[in-house]
Amino acid sequence: MVSSVVSDASTLPEVKPLRHSEIPNVTKTTDTAFFTEADLIGTYRRMTPDRNRSLLMRQRQKLAVAILMASSIHRHAALSVAGGDGILIFTDPDSALSRRRRIADKLLRVVVEGANRIIYSIDSKEQKVRTAEWDRKMEAAVASSIGDEVKEMISLDMLAVAPARQGLGYGTALVLSVAEKADAEGRSVWVITNQNTASYYAQFGFSTVKEVLFGEKNPTYNGPPVIASIMVRKPKD
DSSP states (O other): OGGGTOSOGGGSOOOEEOOGGGHHHHHHHHHHHHSSTTOHHHHHHHOOTTGGGSTTHHHHHHHHHHHHHHHHHHTTOEEEEGGGTEEEEEEOOGGGSOHHHHHHHHHHHHHHHHHHHHHGGGSOHHHHHHHHHHHHHHHHHHHHHTGGGGGGSEEEEEEEEOGGGTTSSHHHHHHHHHHHHHHHHTOOEEEEEETTTHHHHHTTTEEEEEEEEESTTOTTOOSOOEEEEEEEEOOOO
């Protein structure tokens, strides 16, 4: 239950729509939050034996984040705490949007996807192999665990809090904002996370519907398999 996460929502930091002026800080937030070993999925996809052949990897990631943030602001799908020290990106289902919004969102997705193809086109060979593994396995896993219902759900696409600000309720405030929106609309929310953070989302009522292994058959990877969890939160009354 959401109520078990925080007894007094008034003590949480204020959540606001992300503004364009906050994007530079958001790129710093995501950089420090995701370029760590704690980001198991990102580390697996990024830290390949041939990563030195991937030019300007960190700078390209920042550019991709900036483009995503700008498009998410236009989609009214970006939430912020403390000027971008905490950030959440979500996607509404098409059925929740007006025809005009659906067309605009589709165009924005095309632009972002095109930009990402260019940005990541100079990834190393093994990085591309692992990205293809991710895309293939996750598409199949979502189809088998959620199916067509995913078209009516809100997707929680990104949650990041600057390491220096973690533990202050930023993430809780952001997730609760989306949970309350979903409850008001009678919609489920789904998210993809890793084995280290699945318990965090469970506090908000998310349940794991599928676990997917990565790297277990990759001869260039010597670590334990990385587990990605697909989690779903049903709407509350």
